[in-house]
Structure formats: C-alpha cells, structure tokens
Amino acid sequence: DAGVTQSPTHLIKTRGQHVTLRCSPISGHKSVSWYQQVLGQGPQFIFQYYEKEERGRGNFPDRFSARQFPNYSSELNVNALLLGDSALYLCASSFALMKSGTGLRQPQHFGDGTRLSIL
C-alpha cells in the first residue's frame, strides 16, 4: 500500500511569495496533520484536519492556512513568505482524530516532507 505522499519534495521561493504544499494520505485515512520542522528541532504542529474540517491549530500566524478535500488529500498554504519559514514541512495521516479515544492508540503515518527554502 502507498504511504503518505507529499509534493513537491523540494521548493525554493523568495521572500513575500506564497507557496502551496500538497499531501495525499494513506487510503482510508480521514485525518491529516501538518508539521513544520526547522533544522535541529523536532516537528512543530501546525494544523489537523478531520473529515474536511479544521480540528486543531498550533501557534502559527494567519499566513498559514490549509484545507482538506473530499478525497481527504490536503493542501498547506503559506502567504507572504519569510526567511524563517525555511523548513521541512511534514504531513501525517491517520484513520481517527488524534487524541480521540481511538486516535490515542493509533500511529500517525508521516510522509517524507517538502523541503522549503526561502531566499
């Protein structure tokens, strides 16, 4: 079975531009989460979507937005890019809503990320 796929794998943008990152979850998974990982740090939670609705948001500015489509794939959008947005952006999927009774006992499946560089 295919795992979580993310595209593109690498991206270079300049300050002020916007970017759209894409994620396809494992088939049957209804929850998609996004994380930002800067060099030398652990991933930091940005969003969780479940059944096409935003169900959680981390401490990120409004320049970050996301959506989930009827096929459960997801996009992460970042506007007005800053140098500090340079990072690895990770997508994770699972069947259930994370931290629900079921979700507590299920693993999150991560893609290999999109490496975003801002010049």
Place this chain on the structure above:
Amino acid sequence: DAKTTQPNSMESNEEEPVHLPCNHSTISGTDYIHWYRQLPSQGPEYVIHGLTSNVNNRMASLAIAEDRKSSTLILHRATLRDAAVYYCILIMYSGGGADGLTFGKGTHLIIQP
C-alpha cells in the same frame, strides 16, 4: 501535554541492545506513551506505544515503570539502520481530539559498526 525529558544523544555498538530512557514525571493517568523515530532525510516513523503494561512489537520493546514516571525504549539488537533521532511523546485524551503531537528534541542515537 505533559513534558518528557530525554538525553540529547546516545551511542551504541552494532548488534548490541540499546536502552533509550525517557522521563515523564508529570504524566497523568490517561496519557499514552508513544515513541517515534526519524531517520536522516525522512519523516518520523511510529515505533511503539503503551499505557501501563510493557509492550513488544517487531521493531522494539517498551518498558514502562510501575509509577509511569519513566519509560525505556529497547532495541534488542541495534543495526546501522537504527541510527536516528528517537522521540518520546505523551498523548493525552482530548474530547475534541484536536491537537497534534508535541515533539521535543529527542535522542540522537549513534550506532558504531
């Protein structure tokens, strides 16, 4: 979520067992203990999870202290492919189920051939 404390790095030899410790002294009764690892240039990978009892799977074993204030991830026979950053994460039940995983800096495991 409750905080975890892990050593920054550990070193072990190939084909020997590895014990990766995690302290979580403020754990609550409903927190699950999850371990993930991240190999170079890859996304995190689920390893194992538990609540109170010790757990085994094909990748590793998880030993949970009786008071649940600490746990140890055990790799029974390390290989070079086990070189990665290992994250110990507590996950608390939330009725809305909304939040994501809270990663710390993890333990950088180095395997010597």
